[in-house]
Amino acid sequence: MFNYIKRFYKKMSIKQKLLLLFSVQIIIPMAFMGMMFYKNTESIIQNKSVSYSADLLKMIELRMNDFSSNLVSITDDILYDAKMYAILDEKKSEVATEDLRDYCYNLLRRICLSNKEIQSITLASLNEYEYSYDLNAGGVSIESSASFKAMLEKARLAQHKPTWYTEVDEENKVRNLYLIRMIYDSDDFSERGLIILQINRQRLKDVYNDLSTEFMQSINILSKDNKWIIGTEEDWYNEKENEWISNQADNWGYRIDKKEQRLLAFMNIEGTEWKIVAEGSLNQLVNEEMGHFRFLFIIVMTFTILLLSIFSILMAMDILSPINRLVHSIKKVEEENIHQEVIVDREDELGYLSKCFNKMSKEIDNLLNRVYKEELTRREAELKALQAQINPHFLFNTLESINWMAQLNNVPEIRDMVTSLGALIEASIGKGSPMVPLSKELKYIDSYLLIMKNRYGERLSYESDIDTSLLGQEVPKLILQPLIENAIYHGIDKMRKKGTIKLTIRREDETIYIEIMDNGKGMLPEEVEDLNQKFKEDRDDYILGDNRKSIGLANVNGRVKLFFGKDYGLQIESEYETYTKMKLYLPIRD
Numbered sequence: 001m002f003n004y005i006k007r008f009y010k011k012m013s014i015k016q017k018l019l020l021l022f023s024v025q026i027i028i029p030m031a032f033m034g035m036m037f038y039k040n041t042e043s044i045i046q047n048k049s050v051s052y053s054a055d056l057l058k059m060i061e062l063r064m065n066d067f068s069s070n071l072v073s074i075t076d077d078i079l080y081d082a083k084m085y086a087i088l089d090e091k092k093s094e095v096a097t098e099d100l101r102d103y104c105y106n107l108l109r110r111i112c113l114s115n116k117e118i119q120s121i122t123l124a125s126l127n128e129y130e131y132s133y134d135l136n137a138g139g140v141s142i143e144s145s146a147s148f149k150a151m152l153e154k155a156r157l158a159q160h161k162p163t164w165y166t167e168v169d170e171e172n173k174v175r176n177l178y179l180i181r182m183i184y185d186s187d188d189f190s191e192r193g194l195i196i197l198q199i200n201r202q203r204l205k206d207v208y209n210d211l212s213t214e215f216m217q218s219i220n221i222l223s224k225d226n227k228w229i230i231g232t233e234e235d236w237y238n239e240k241e242n243e244w245i246s247n248q249a250d251n252w253g254y255r256i257d258k259k260e261q262r263l264l265a266f267m268n269i270e271g272t273e274w275k276i277v278a279e280g281s282l283n284q285l286v287n288e289e290m291g292h293f294r295f296l297f298i299i300v301m302t303f304t305i306l307l308l309s310i311f312s313i314l315m316a317m318d319i320l321s322p323i324n325r326l327v328h329s330i331k332k333v334e335e336e337n338i339h340q341e342v343i344v345d346r347e348d349e350l351g352y353l354s355k356c357f358n359k360m361s362k363e364i365d366n367l368l369n370r371v372y373k374e375e376l377t378r379r380e381a382e383l384k385a386l387q388a389q390i391n392p393h394f395l396f397n398t399l400e401s402i403n404w405m406a407q408l409n410n411v412p413e414i415r416d417m418v419t420s421l422g423a424l425i426e427a428s429i430g431k432g433s434p435m436v437p438l439s440k441e442l443k444y445i446d447s448y449l450l451i452m453k454n455r456y457g458e459r460l461s462y463e464s465d466i467d468t469s470l471l472g473q474e475v476p477k478l479i480l481q482p483l484i485e486n487a488i489y490h491g492i493d494k495m496r497k498k499g500t501i502k503l504t505i506r507r508e509d510e511t512i513y514i515e516i517m518d519n520g521k522g523m524l525p526e527e528v529e530d531l532n533q534k535f536k537e538d539r540d541d542y543i544l545g546d547n548r549k550s551i552g553l554a555n556v557n558g559r560v561k562l563f564f565g566k567d568y569g570l571q572i573e574s575e576y577e578t579y580t581k582m583k584l585y586l587p588i589r590d
Contacts, residue, residue, distance in 0.1 A: 014320060022312030026305060034301055049263050049282060050254055056216060057252060057267035057276050060208040064221075064269050064276075067117065067207050068179075072162050074111060075181045075195050078123070081107070088125045088183065088193040101131070108133035117203040122196040124148070134198075148194075155182040155194055162195075164272055166223050174227050177201055201230045216280040224273035231277075245277065256282070326354055434563075438505070438512075439471040441480055445503070448481050452488055456499075460492065463502040470505060470512055475586055476559050482552030483516045483582045491520025491580050507588065511568075514584040523574040535570045553582075560586065 078084055087104050108121045112133050120134035147167045154165055162181040169175040179197040184190065204221070212219055212232065220231025226246065244255065245266050254265035261282040268275050322342075329342045342354040449462050484501065492499030504515040523531075535553075538561050557570040564587050574580040 014323070018316040018319065019312065022316065023309070026308045026312065030301060030305055034297070046256065046263075046282060049280065050256075050265070053216060053254060053263060053265040053278055053280065054252065054267075056211055056219075057265060057278060060211060060219070060276050061267055061269050063207045064274075065271060067204065068271060070115070071117070071179050071197055071199075074115060074118070074197065075162050075179070078107075078111075078195055079181075079183065084123065084183070085186070085192060087123065087131065104131045105133065117200050118197050119200040120198040122198075123193060124196060125193040126191060132196075135200075151178065151180050151196065152182075152194060155180045156191075158182065160184065164274070166227065166229065168227065172227070174223065174229050177204070177229060205230045216278050218279040220277050221269075222275050222277055229274065245275065322351070322354060434477055435474040436477045437471065438473050438475050441475055441477070442466070442471075444478060445480050445484055448484060456488075456492075459495075459498055460488070461498060461500045463500065464504075466503070466505045467507055470507060470588075473512060473586075473588060475512070476563055479556055479559065479584070479586075480514070480516070482556050483584065486552055487516055487518040487520070487580065487582065491518035491522075493520075495520055510588050512586040512588055514586065516582045516584075517579060519579050522576040522578050522580050523572070524576050528572055528574050531572050535572070538566070538569070556584070560584070 083100060083103055084107075087100050104123065108123065108131060111121055112118050112135050119136070120132060122130055122132035124130040124132075147165075151165050154163055157163075158181070160182065162179055165178040165180050166174045167176040167178065177199040179199060181195045182191060183193040183195060185192050208219060218232045221229045222245075223229055245253075248266070251270075252265070252267040254263060256263050263280045263282055264277070265279075266275050266277045326342055341358045345351075449460075453460055453462075480503075484503075487501050488499075492501070500519050502515075502517045504513075504517070506513050535557050538558060553570060560569045568585045568587060571583040571585070572581065573583065
């Protein structure tokens with residue numbers, strides 16, 4: 001079988017092979033990419049559903065906390081009312097004045113009417129007296145119910161804090177929901193009575209009812225023992241899921257049933273013993289997110305495969321057509337031994353190949369002439385390089401001879417100047433790395449200033465303040481000498497008073513800050529502004545005072561920006577007839 005496929009493949013034309021190749025390269029990757037994209041999108045949607053459910057549960061929890069806080073505030077207001085304690089007094093309850101009873105009734109009635117989340121409110125004493133108001137009946141007896149003792153016991157366990165109580169019916173379903181709080185005497189902290197707020201469960205549901213969506217339609221509030229309090233489905237119960245929720249130690253969690261494509265998430269409500277349980281269909285979310293996308297994706301994939309197939313056929317024909325013409329011409333040359341010229345009006349590799357076939361002999365001649373000219377040019381360049389080497393060597397030897405003559409004749413001034421000049425010439429030749437340590441660059445400055453002091457004498461003084469921790473940092477070679485030279489010639493040269501140049505080098509964050517200050521002529525504000533703008537734009541037409549062009553400043557600023565980027569370079573600060581500061585910023589490099 002394999003040999004048959006191999007023979008069949010060898011017999012295929014280039015056209016057929018290209019079409020087969022293009023088909024494989026189009027269909028298989030597109031199908032694989034489509035499948036992977038769909039799977040990844042589905043996974044992303046699942047993650048999105050988890051994140052969405054967490055946000056939804058957190059929002060419901062916050063609303064429930066606000067709901068609970070409002071009810072707690074109502075119990076606080078009752079506890080701070082001194083007349084309530086007079087109503088509950090064991091000795092005065094039977095003979096309580098009509099005014100106190102009216103006050104209590106009106107207070108409870110006002111609380112119920114102004115807080116729709118309260119169905120009824122009861123103020124019960126420990127000696128079987130109660131005062132209550134119910135929105136439905138106008139009054140309700142709580143103490144006659146067997147639940148009162150259970151409420152009293154739970155309120156005692158809460159220790160001065162309000163707590164929730166759920167009353168169940170014969171079918172073990174939650175019938176009523178209460179917020180209860182024990183009333184203690186303000187003097188001896190003895191038990192005086194009980195505040196009982198019966199909650200309107202529909203109002204509780206309204207807290208989060210607007211948050212349900214097509215994806216998360218089932219939202220329920222469960223008690224500590226997983227009894228349904230309020231929510232979307234009163235008959236919501238699943239023993240397996242209840243067991244899973246009960247075994248969770250975290251405040252929130254989720255599980256995904258991949259078989260049924262269902263997400264179940266829960267969150268404990270802080271400050272209560274309740275939990276929020278939300279259930280959503282992943283299929284619903286996938287359909288919402290990908291319903292239109294799936295149809296569009298199929299259309300796009302089909303159209304893309306069709307378009308790429310047509311494009312592949314056209315590309316194959318475009319490649320094969322010149323090859324066939326070239327093969328035909330080669331066969332004619334082989335058979336008839338005559339010159340054949342292939343005309344191809346294209347500029348790609350096939351066009352180049354056809355032109356090479358037509359112009360091979362002429363091209364060889366051109367190549368030979370070109371090689372000869374390049375060899376001649378190379379020889380001339382080598383000769384010029386040799387001449388450029390001879391001149392510096394001759395100059396160094398001459399300076400060395402002058403140095404020895406100065407030493408033999410005991411003229412140390414000439415010796416020092418010649419040594420300094422030699423160091424500057426060696427640096428300016430440009431041998432070796434274009435970067436040098438800052439310490440070596442400062443030696444070039446010392447050599448240059450030694451020469452200048454011999455010229456200016458006492459008219460020139462030099463000060464320096466250098467951070468020695470930066471001496472190992474590499475800087476461009478001869479980056480400071482042009483700035484010192486500029487300070488001397490443009491600042492101090494025409495002064496009658498003594499000129500001072502101060503060099504400051506320090507670290508500023510991750511930058512080397514270099515400042516060269518002279519007390520010379522200074523510059524006008526418009527000259528400073530124009531010069532700084534040219535520094536920023538890296539222009540080389542730096543014109544200083546008296547229309548003098550500063551090539552050195554252009555060289556320094558240009559080299560710094562070339563080495564380190566546009567964020568570094570020169571800036572100038574000056575005050576006319578007072579001072580000039582040249583500021584150079586370089587990066588600190590590891």
